Amino acid sequence: MIYRKWMKQAKLTSVLRTLLIFFFSFFKGYSIGNETQIGAGEVSMGNASVTLISPLALFHNQAALARIKSVSRALDYRKPYLIAGYSKQTLAIGLPIFNPSSPNIESLNLSSRLPFRANFGIGLRLSDQLLITSELRYCSINPVNLGAGIEYKLTDRFFLPCSVSGKPVRHSLGPGFKQKSFEIDFALLHHESLGYTPSISLILNII
Numbered sequence: 730m731i732y733r734k735w736m737k738q739a740k741l742t743s744v745l746r747t748l749l750i751f752f753f754s755f756f757k758g759y760s761i762g763n764e765t766q767i768g769a770g771e772v773s774m775g776n777a778s779v780t781l782i783s784p785l786a787l788f789h790n791q792a793a794l795a796r797i798k799s800v801s802r803a804l805d806y807r808k809p810y811l812i813a814g815y816s817k818q819t820l821a822i823g824l825p826i827f828n829p830s831s832p833n834i835e836s837l838n839l840s841s842r843l844p845f846r847a848n849f850g851i852g853l854r855l856s857d858q859l860l861i862t863s864e865l866r867y868c869s870i871n872p873v874n875l876g877a878g879i880e881y882k883l884t885d886r887f888f889l890p891c892s893v894s895g896k897p898v899r900h901s902l903g904p905g906f907k908q909k910s911f912e913i914d915f916a917l918l919h920h921e922s923l924g925y926t927p928s929i930s931l932i933l934n935i936i
Contacts, residue, residue, distance in 0.1 A: 766807065766809075766918065766926065766928070767785060767788045767789075767805055767807075767819050768783070768785035768788070768789070768803070768805055768914070768928075768930050769805065769807075769903055769905075769914035769915050769916035769928045769929050769930040770783070770785075770890065770903075770905055770912070770914035770916070770930060771783075771785060771789060772807075772892075772901050772903070772916040772918050772926075772928055773878065773880075773890035773891065773892060773901050773902060773903035773905070773914065773916040774862050774876075774878025774879075774880060774890050774892050774901075775862075775864070775876035775877055775878040775892025775893060775894040775899075775900075775901060776789070776864065776876050776892075776894065777850055777852075777862040777863050777864035777876040777877055777878045777892065777894075778790065778850070778862070778864065779793070779848050779849070779850025779852075779862075779864055780793070780850050780851070780852030780862060781793065781852070781862070782796045782797065783797075783801070783803065783823075783912075783932055784797065784801040784802065784803040784821040784822060784823035784932065785803050785805065785819075785821050785930065785932070786823075787821045787823070788819075788821070789848075790848065790850075794823055797823045797824075797825050798825055799825065799934045799935055800822075800823070800824055800825070800934070800935040801822070801823040801932060801933065801934050801935070802820070802821070802822050802823075802932070802933045802935075803819075803820070803821040803822075803823075803930060803931065803932045803933075804818070804819070804820055804930065804931045804932075805817075805818065805819040805820075805821075805928065805929070805930040805931075806818050806819075806928060806929050806930075807926055807927065807928030807929075808926065808927055808928070809923075809926045810920065810923045810924045810925065810926055811924065811925055811926070811927070844868055844869045844870045845867075845868070845869045846866075846867065846868045846869070847866075847867050848864055848865070848866050848867070849864065849865045849867075850862065850863065850864035850865070851863050851864075857882065858881060858882040859879070859880070859881055859882070860879070860880040860882075861877070861878070861879050861880075862877065862878050862880075863875070863876070863877040863878075864876050864877075872896050873896075874894065874895060874896050875894065875895055876892060876893070876894035876895075877892060877893060877894070878890055878891065878892035879891055879892070886906055886907055886908055887904065887905070887906055888904070888905050888906075888907065889902075889903075889904050889905070890902070890903060890905065891903075897920060897921050897922060898921045899918060899919060899920050899921065900918075900919055901916050901917060901918040901919065902916070902917055903915045903916035903917055903928075909934070910933065910934055911931065911932060911933050911934065912930075912931070912932040912934075913929070913930070913931050913932075914929065914930045914932075915927075915928070915929050916928045916929075916930075
């Protein structure tokens with residue numbers, strides 16, 4: 730029984746690796762920068778997402794991936810500032826107790842200094858219906874940024890988050906739906922100078 734379960738997991742891992750190689754062969758990669766607007770649920774909470782557990786933690790706090798209990802896939806779509814012909818799509822896959830590579834740390838002789846970045850966040854669940862998160866973001870080449878979000882659970886499956894963050898001032902709002910096997914989030918982010926960015930995320934959990 731244990732051998733069969735191990736073989737099934739190994740086969741799934743092999744398939745996911747193949748899919749990842751195929752997916753990334755058609756896309757360009759970029760550095761994340763000081764703040765990443767990925768995940769409608771995270772955006773709705775003002776990106777105060779250090780304490781949030783989901784496969785999209787890949788873009789916000791990689792250490793949180795260690796808390797994932799099942800194979801999870803997340804799709805995110807956003808249209809920055811409603812610019813015609815411009816959109817962004819993101820795919821994230823989380824595997825429990827799994828690292829696809831064994832990275833090595835090597836010294837490089839660089840003429841420029843790499844910026845230092847650190848995020849500090851707190852999440853407080855005041856009741857079964859109310860979650861409050863806050864996050865302080867620091868980057869040596871950018872101003873200190875503060876974000877805060879509130880999520881109110883309307884029913885067992887429906888919830889409503891909202892948030893505000895500064896420099897530049899942004900606020901967001903978006904409903905969400907959760908159940909055991911999947912989650913769907915919608916967010917509408919407003920930038921004080923650039924306008925609105927809608928986004929939608931879908932998270933699938935394989936039990």
